[in-house]
Amino acid sequence: MKLLLIGTLLGGIFFSYNLLKVSLHIFQGAQLSIIHILSLLVGLNIIIICWYILRKRDEELELANNLKEVRTKEDFIAFAAHQLRNPITHIRWETEGLLKKKNLGKDIKRVLDDIGTESKRLAELTDVLLNISTFGALRQLPAIQKSNIINLTKQVVTELRPEISAKQLSFRTKYGSGQVFMPMEENVFKIVVKNLLENAVKYSKTGGILEVAILDDPKEVEIKVKDTGIGIPVKEIDKIFAKLFRASNAKSFAPSGHGLGLYLVKAIIDAMNGKIKVSSTVDKGTEFSVLLPRNIT
Structure with missing residues (x-):
């Protein structure tokens, strides 16, 4: 050649x-x-x-x-x-x-x-x-310790600060009491949070808003990641967790991508007996909501 x-x-x-x-x-x-x-x-x-x-x-x-x-x-x-x-x-x-x-x-x-x-x-x-x-x-190992998921989330946010600043995003948090302990493997939880936050930053326009909230409940914990980015077309929301899938507007907005991040997030949440929901409007933004039961097994 x-x-x-x-x-x-x-x-x-x-x-x-x-x-x-x-x-x-x-x-x-x-x-x-x-x-x-x-x-x-x-x-x-x-x-x-x-x-x-x-x-x-x-x-x-x-x-x-x-x-x-x-x-x-x-x-x-x-x-x-x-x-x-x-x-x-x-x-x-x-x-x-x-x-x-x-x-x-x-x-x-x-x-x-x-x-x-x-x-x-x-x-x-x-x-x-x-x-x-x-x-x-x-994924085959039982949770051996209780971890403060708010601290874990803050660690991920610290890692992504340069990217958040580069996009000049207004970053907002709602962590409640500041301590939410759950039995889980810390590295796996951070994979979920990091993928969701990276996507929110990647598909946000300069000067947008990024929000992270952790809501505590006796039966479950909810982690929300919300942005004011490009959104997801209605017809493609059901496919967003499929392996190698990327939304049509995501491909044009950020050509580099692999379509594996959300697939991995969904696999992890399923393994934790949790749920993940997404709501989105094109050109207005997207919100991912992760629901994890208190008794993760």
Whole structure:
């Protein structure tokens, strides 16, 4: 496969069973860095494709009740995701560094912007891979301690503060007494909250409103995440928790996405014997409501 940059032949990429070799002329500066980044992206995308194949295989194995082999595949997903993190971070740092240089040509800047967008998408997908493997490892384990879900929610909010600030969102909370204890696995709960909040931020317009509320009841606890974003078309709300599904307006508003976040959230809530509801109006916003029973088993 020929490798071109702004009309100049740079070299080629050759594939074999166990070899990925990049043959290049001698380059300098931004061109060499771009080639390095592109070669990493090719390898990363090959790994992502392999992951999708493995997930399909998992479904077949689960139907056959081959839990041991499924566990092996989940371990591989976790390992692969951890290995992906470093090169993806390296790509993002390299790209950001190059974009800060002066006198970049228009075409080179466009290429770097595209690489930055794709590396961000890969980083998001890596997080989902880790979430899936974490849930797979913990879903069979009983809750061993009571956790303050308000504190856990605050931890997630702190992680997402940069994204919330970047969108200039007005962030509002309603936590009640400040202490709501429930028996649960903390990491799994944080996966739910983080996915819902990330979606709310991602699909909100600059200057919008984001609200998080935790309502305490003797029988159940309700966690609400509400935004004033793009909303979900009425005809697509019933599909929103399907694997790999993305609403039509979501694809145009934020092209990068994988359609796995809400699918994972629903799977976790079901495993906790809870419920999740969604109400939405296009161009006005969306509200997700998670209901968890006090006696989670």
